[in-house]
Amino acid sequence: MTSHAAAIVDAAPPAPVSGWRQVLDAIVRRPVALVSAAVLLVVVLAAVAGPLIAPYPANAVDLSRALQPPSGAHWFGTDELGRDVLSRVVLAARVSMLVSVVSVTIAFVVGVTLGLVAGYAGGWADTLAMRAVDVMFAFPVLLLALSIVAILGPGLTTAMIAIGVVYTPIFARVARASTLSVREESYVRAARGMGARPLGIIARHVLPNVAAPLIVQTSLSLAFAILSEAALSFLGLGVQPPEPSWGRMLFDARGYLDQAWWMAVFPGLAVFVTVLAFNLIGDTLRDVLDPSGREARR
Amino acid sequence: MTGVFGVEGLGVRIGEARILDDVTWSVDRGETLGIVGESGSGKSMSVLAATGLLPAARGLRLEGRSWLGGDAPVDNLLALDAERLRRLRGPRIGFVFQDPATSLNPLLSVERQLTEGLEEHRGMTRRDAARRAIELLELVGIPDPERRLQSYPHQLSGGMRQRVMIAIALSCDPEVLVADEPTTALDVTIQAQILDVVAELQHRLGTAVVWISHDLGVVGGIADRIAVLYGGQVVETGDVRDIFAGHRHPYTAGLLASRPKLGHRTDDLAMIPGSPPDPRHLPSGCVFYDRCTVRADERCASERPPLAQPSGAAAGHLVRSFCAEHPASTSAGASS
Numbered sequence: 001m002t003s004h005a006a007a008i009v010d011a012a013p014p015a016p017v018s019g020w021r022q023v024l025d026a027i028v029r030r031p032v033a034l035v036s037a038a039v040l041l042v043v044v045l046a047a048v049a050g051p052l053i054a055p056y057p058a059n060a061v062d063l064s065r066a067l068q069p070p071s072g073a074h075w076f077g078t079d080e081l082g083r084d085v086l087s088r089v090v091l092a093a094r095v096s097m098l099v100s101v102v103s104v105t106i107a108f109v110v111g112v113t114l115g116l117v118a119g120y121a122g123g124w125a126d127t128l129a130m131r132a133v134d135v136m137f138a139f140p141v142l143l144l145a146l147s148i149v150a151i152l153g154p155g156l157t158t159a160m161i162a163i164g165v166v167y168t169p170i171f172a173r174v175a176r177a178s179t180l181s182v183r184e185e186s187y188v189r190a191a192r193g194m195g196a197r198p199l200g201i202i203a204r205h206v207l208p209n210v211a212a213p214l215i216v217q218t219s220l221s222l223a224f225a226i227l228s229e230a231a232l233s234f235l236g237l238g239v240q241p242p243e244p245s246w247g248r249m250l251f252d253a254r255g256y257l258d259q260a261w262w263m264a265v266f267p268g269l270a271v272f273v274t275v276l277a278f279n280l281i282g283d284t285l286r287d288v289l290d291p292s293g294r295e296a297r298r
Numbered sequence: 299m300t301g302v303f304g305v306e307g308l309g310v311r312i313g314e315a316r317i318l319d320d321v322t323w324s325v326d327r328g329e330t331l332g333i334v335g336e337s338g339s340g341k342s343m344s345v346l347a348a349t350g351l352l353p354a355a356r357g358l359r360l361e362g363r364s365w366l367g368g369d370a371p372v373d374n375l376l377a378l379d380a381e382r383l384r385r386l387r388g389p390r391i392g393f394v395f396q397d398p399a400t401s402l403n404p405l406l407s408v409e410r411q412l413t414e415g416l417e418e419h420r421g422m423t424r425r426d427a428a429r430r431a432i433e434l435l436e437l438v439g440i441p442d443p444e445r446r447l448q449s450y451p452h453q454l455s456g457g458m459r460q461r462v463m464i465a466i467a468l469s470c471d472p473e474v475l476v477a478d479e480p481t482t483a484l485d486v487t488i489q490a491q492i493l494d495v496v497a498e499l500q501h502r503l504g505t506a507v508v509w510i511s512h513d514l515g516v517v518g519g520i521a522d523r524i525a526v527l528y529g530g531q532v533v534e535t536g537d538v539r540d541i542f543a544g545h546r547h548p549y550t551a552g553l554l555a556s557r558p559k560l561g562h563r564t565d566d567l568a569m570i571p572g573s574p575p576d577p578r579h580l581p582s583g584c585v586f587y588d589r590c591t592v593r594a595d596e597r598c599a600s601e602r603p604p605l606a607q608p609s610g611a612a613a614g615h616l617v618r619s620f621c622a623e624h625p626a627s628t629s630a631g632a633s634s
Binding site: 122123185186187189190191192193194195196197200204205208209 | 349351354384385386387388389391392393395396397400401402403404405406410414415418419463466467469470476
């Protein structure tokens with residue numbers, strides 16, 4: 001950006017251009033990314049302030065109003081117990097976001113730590129960690145999550161732990177792959193030449209330089225975690241009724257597909273739109289954070 | 299052993315390959331040792347091996363020892379564990395590496411990188427370290443140091459980055475500065491500036507400098523003594539004057555003949571035909587045998603010559619050749 005200007009010795013250094021500023025600019029410039037961001041904002045808002053937004057309480061049972069189609073009073077219709085589907089979809093956002101954020105945080109912290117240390121240390125530590133990751137990759141995601149839930153028992157906490165464990169290997173692998181190349185960079189060698197501690201080098205020099213692929217992976221994993229949570233809840237292993245959850249609502253709608261399509265369509269749409277938004281944001285971040293597309297770096 | 303830093307009989311093997319063999323050199327306070335050789339001659343290797351910076355490799359074996367002198371001598375760095383060795387890098391030995399464009403972390407400000415060693419080894423607070431960092435930038439001749447401290451590497455020119463690297467290397471007052479081809483990636487005018495900066499700092503601080511380069515011309519300008527490496531061995535070592543005017547080894551002669559000379563406009567530079575030996579299959583005789591045009595002794599092909607002082611050479615001028623007894627002029631093997 002200003003590299004040729006900075007080459008002049010006496011020129012005042014330009015204000016550092018923050019990387020986050022660039023990312024924000026890029027998102028604003030892309031309509032798809034902007035819409036995705038807006039959708040996610042709405043979902044987050046629903047998760048945080050759901051009870052204030054939802055027109056009815058989640059469990060306001062009113063059998064006289066059961067299975068009503070969408071109307072002015074109930075935009076998304078009502079379910080078999082007369083509960084407002086819109087309210088339940090909005091309130092279920094909290095569970096979905098909570099599970100996906102907590103589980104991805106677990107996966108990120110454990111996976112990235114494992115990948116960074118394995119990649120930087122190399123040798124037997126690397127071999128051991130990566131073979132363990134390979135073993136976990138060999139299991140289908142849902143099967144692994146199901147086994148963990150089977151061991152720990154169903155519930156919200158278990159679902160978070162199960163999904164977190166399932167997505168740990170992907171973070172470990174991404175972190176390790178990037179670490180292997182950053183490890184060979186001259187600035188890492190220079191830091192070793194200055195006697196920096198190995199953990200200090202990992203935290204100060206390696207982690208920031210492998211952040212880009214990890215950020216992308218985080219956004220994609222958030223999407224997959226929402227899907228996994230919906231799947232677990234659909235199977236009755238996630239959030240327990242009557243607490244609303246998108247997966248559980250889909251499960252309940254199963255028996256009424258021919259009488260009340262809205263019971264299945266709206267929670268399904270919520271899952272679809274949220275997952276799509278996370279994916280599209282992930283794609284944008286991948287484009288923006290790709291160093292070859294960056295001007296100011298070299 | 300006098301001096302502040304050196305290696306003795308240093309050998310590095312990786313599996314079958316003999317990367318370094320019986321390498322000995324040392325550097326004294328305020329002195330500059332130039333280590334010269336072409337790519338793969340082991341010139342960087344000897345320093346990396348001596349300071350525990352070699353990347354781990356399967357089948358890596360080290361021989362000999364490396365030592366630190368001065369007030370707190372360390373008899374053998376190679377025998378230290380990784381943690382104790384780490385604590386010597388920075389306060390005792392500083393490094394400047396070849397490419398200033400990649401030797402600085404692109405995501406950290408100059409301040410963060412300059413203060414890293416000070417906080418680690420000197421236990422300074424963030425604020426004290428920042429104050430010291432300004433002094434260091436002044437020391438290496440960077441104008442407006444307060445503002446430069448907040449700059450990121452991409453906002454600096456190549457010469458400035460290398461000055462920052464030198465400031466980092468000197469931040470903990472090391473006794474030895476190891477400069478591994480620090481000017482190779484810079485253009486000639488900047489190269490001259492960097493040479494001046496190092497020479498001046500050395501004069502002021504009394505730091506010993508190990509200057510590694512493939513460029514005999516650069517080394518000749520800055521070094522007090524020179525060690526010429528070839529095929530992982532020291533083939534000739536001595537004072538700068540001895541090497542330039544009284545060299546005895548055919549390889550040194552070839553290196554000197556292959557320098558471009560000002561005012562001599564020739565279409566092709568003299569070169570040493572052939573390529574360096576494969577470290578896995580070193581010749582049984584002299585390591586330079588394959589490319590040598592002298593081969594004046596029947597032992598050249600079969601026997602490894604010792605590093606010895608030839609008759610008539612100055613003290614400390616050692617040559618590893620059976621052909622070293624001849625005056626330098628006749629062994630100018632590669633002049634064309």
